[in-house]
Amino acid sequence: xxxxxxxxxxxxxxxxxxxxxxxxxxxxxxxxxxxxxxxxxxxxxxxxxxxxxxxxxxxxxxxxxxxxxxxxxxxxxxxxxxxxxxxxxxxxxxxxxxxxxxxxxxxxxxxx
Amino acid sequence: xxxxxxxxxxxxxxxxxxxxxxxxxxxxxxxxxxxxxxxxxxxxxxxxxxxxxxxxxxxxxxxxxxxxxxxxxxxxxxxxxxxxxxxxxxxxxxxxxxxxxxxxxxxxxxxxx
Numbered sequence: 001x002x003x004x005x006x007x008x009x010x011x012x013x014x015x016x017x018x019x020x021x022x023x024x025x026x027x028x029x030x031x032x033x034x035x036x037x038x039x040x041x042x043x044x045x046x047x048x049x050x051x052x053x054x055x056x057x058x059x060x061x062x063x064x065x066x067x068x069x070x071x072x073x074x075x076x077x078x079x080x081x082x083x084x085x086x087x088x089x090x091x092x093x094x095x096x097x098x099x100x101x102x103x104x105x106x107x108x109x110x111x112x
Numbered sequence: 113x114x115x116x117x118x119x120x121x122x123x124x125x126x127x128x129x130x131x132x133x134x135x136x137x138x139x140x141x142x143x144x145x146x147x148x149x150x151x152x153x154x155x156x157x158x159x160x161x162x163x164x165x166x167x168x169x170x171x172x173x174x175x176x177x178x179x180x181x182x183x184x185x186x187x188x189x190x191x192x193x194x195x196x197x198x199x200x201x202x203x204x205x206x207x208x209x210x211x212x213x214x215x216x217x218x219x220x221x222x223x224x225x
Contacts, residue, residue, distance in 0.1 A: 091155075
């Protein structure tokens, strides 16, 4: 039962353009959402998060949008850079975050 | 502050054997979670320990077990290995505050032949 779904296995974007990564969830109890980035041979690293009481959170080039009614969130990267090429995981948790559920990941390619 | 340390980095085992993986969390972190990463499946939650107690468990068979010691270090054990257990096993630690983010180690790549 995949409670967090990332339906696009990969995404290719030109350098300087916007990258939009999408994530859907099914569990209405989730109240905290996170994005992690993973390079090969390394563990995932935290990128940005959003609480369910907000609909947008911004950190530099990264913005996460949350649409609770649609159970959908997205990560926008503007402008995209070649160093952003990595696998991006969407994650969600409920009730304090003691169990964080991850999606399958989306591999982003940013072409120079 | 040192990050999350996982040992060994690589392991090759044969079917039927058992394996133990080790994780040292960030100093001061008392919560340790384990995840299995396989291509196309993302990170599958195995279990989470806090102060030596298993607080949450994912949907994995009983062959997968873990424990946490008083110094917060954690071990994960897989018995009677199967080919499908080949994966990257990631350990993550976090602090005590609500919704604190996870800090991951580099993982142990397990290959079962």
